[in-house]
Amino acid sequence: MTAQAPAGELTRINRHLPPIVQLAAGSLAAAVIGGIYMASYFPSRPPLGLPITLLIVGLLLLGTALIMLARIGDFGWRSFRVVGFWTLVAYVVQAGMIGYAFVHNGARGSPLVVIIFLLVVFAVSVPLMISFTVGRYQPR
Amino acid sequence: MTDQLQVAGSFEAEGTQDAARRSIQIVPLRGLPIVGVLVVFLILSISQDWRWGLDFFHVAGGALWTSIDLFVGLVIGPILGRLSIPARMEFSARFMPKMVLLMPTVVLMTLAAGFQLAITLHNLEPSSPNHVWLMASFAIVGVMAVIALGILEPANIAVLFELRKPNPNGELIGRLMRRFVYTAGILGIMQIATVVIMTRVTTQ
Numbered sequence: 001m002t003a004q005a006p007a008g009e010l011t012r013i014n015r016h017l018p019p020i021v022q023l024a025a026g027s028l029a030a031a032v033i034g035g036i037y038m039a040s041y042f043p044s045r046p047p048l049g050l051p052i053t054l055l056i057v058g059l060l061l062l063g064t065a066l067i068m069l070a071r072i073g074d075f076g077w078r079s080f081r082v083v084g085f086w087t088l089v090a091y092v093v094q095a096g097m098i099g100y101a102f103v104h105n106g107a108r109g110s111p112l113v114v115i116i117f118l119l120v121v122f123a124v125s126v127p128l129m130i131s132f133t134v135g136r137y138q139p140r
Numbered sequence: 141m142t143d144q145l146q147v148a149g150s151f152e153a154e155g156t157q158d159a160a161r162r163s164i165q166i167v168p169l170r171g172l173p174i175v176g177v178l179v180v181f182l183i184l185s186i187s188q189d190w191r192w193g194l195d196f197f198h199v200a201g202g203a204l205w206t207s208i209d210l211f212v213g214l215v216i217g218p219i220l221g222r223l224s225i226p227a228r229m230e231f232s233a234r235f236m237p238k239m240v241l242l243m244p245t246v247v248l249m250t251l252a253a254g255f256q257l258a259i260t261l262h263n264l265e266p267s268s269p270n271h272v273w274l275m276a277s278f279a280i281v282g283v284m285a286v287i288a289l290g291i292l293e294p295a296n297i298a299v300l301f302e303l304r305k306p307n308p309n310g311e312l313i314g315r316l317m318r319r320f321v322y323t324a325g326i327l328g329i330m331q332i333a334t335v336v337i338m339t340r341v342t343t344q
Contacts, residue, residue: 025290032285036278039255040271042264079301086167087297090244097179097252101186105259126289133294134301137312 017072020132023065024125030058031121035098038115043106051114058121065128076138084131088123095123164233166300171241182249186256194253194260201249202338206331208243213325220321225310228317233303236296247288251281263341270341277337284330292323 034054038046102115185193216235220228257263263270295316302308302316 021290021294025286028290029282029286032282036282040264040275040278043259044265083297083301093179094244094248097183097248100183101252101255104186105256126293129290130294130297133298137298137302137309 017136018068020065020069021129023061023068024129024132027058027061027065027121028125028129030054030061031118031125034058034118035115035122038111038118042102045111048110048114051118055114055117055121058118058125062121062125062128065125069128069132074140076135076140078140079138080131080135083134084127087127087130091123091126095119098122164300164303165237166297166304167240168237171238175241175245178245178249182252186252189256189260191260194257197249197253198257201246201253202334205243205246205250206328206335208246209324209331210328212239213321213323213328217321217325220317225314229303229308229310229313232299232313232317236300236303239296240293240300243288243293269344273337273341273344277334277341280330280333280337284327287323288327292320292327295319295323 031054034051037054038051040046099116099119102112107115181193182197184190185197220231223231258274262268263274265271299313299316299320302313
């Protein structure tokens, strides 16, 4: 085991990358706030203005993060893909459980659609943060 | 002669530790069937509104979640901070894979069962005296979710990937472990607020 890294490794560790984790965390926060807001009205029908606004904010932040990610050249894409795929599977299962809890308790119509899209933001933003954090420290 | 044997023995031990570290599983596959069984029971408890099952998952899951966060943040963390970098790496290689499997399972059990319990017991209705307390709990869980999923879990998995390299970077592992331990401590403190709210809800 070594505590010292080669110079190339140090450059990789300390280099500046776009704020992808911050943007994804922002989109996650929007999805979580939207989901909690809707859950707080449950089982009654919640007003959809705020959740839809938060959903749009979440999607915009997530989209920006994905665009920034696509423009990075030197990056551990292989690790990113492996981690991204498996964490996506795990978080789709989790999002599915949350969605099931809403459906089981009678969520229907437009509130259900908003919930599903908020869950999509949740299920994509978390794997993005995890796989980006791994990929940034891995060789190409 | 004895010294030579000791040196050879220590190299051998280090080589074995290195091999063990590099062969770590990011996700301990042997634990997945247990997670699968728990998730199936959780789904059954929700679909059947099975009160004992919901109570079990929420109380047992919540107790584990709180205890682990507090223990890691306030007990393991400070100890880990004083260890040498190789010792930290050795510890992380054995500790972190277990957390990868344990924490998401415990969180899923607690939250899914808790949401269903709140609906079954009518605690989410605005007329319920527990409504405000549950909203406060939701807000705390929301903040905790963003911290745990945005900082703690990525750090955890990045450490495991670094440990599998032939020459892992101790400085990076130390940095990521610090992030892991500090956020676990913050989550532990926030968990105390959740415990206060939950005990309040059950005694209203």
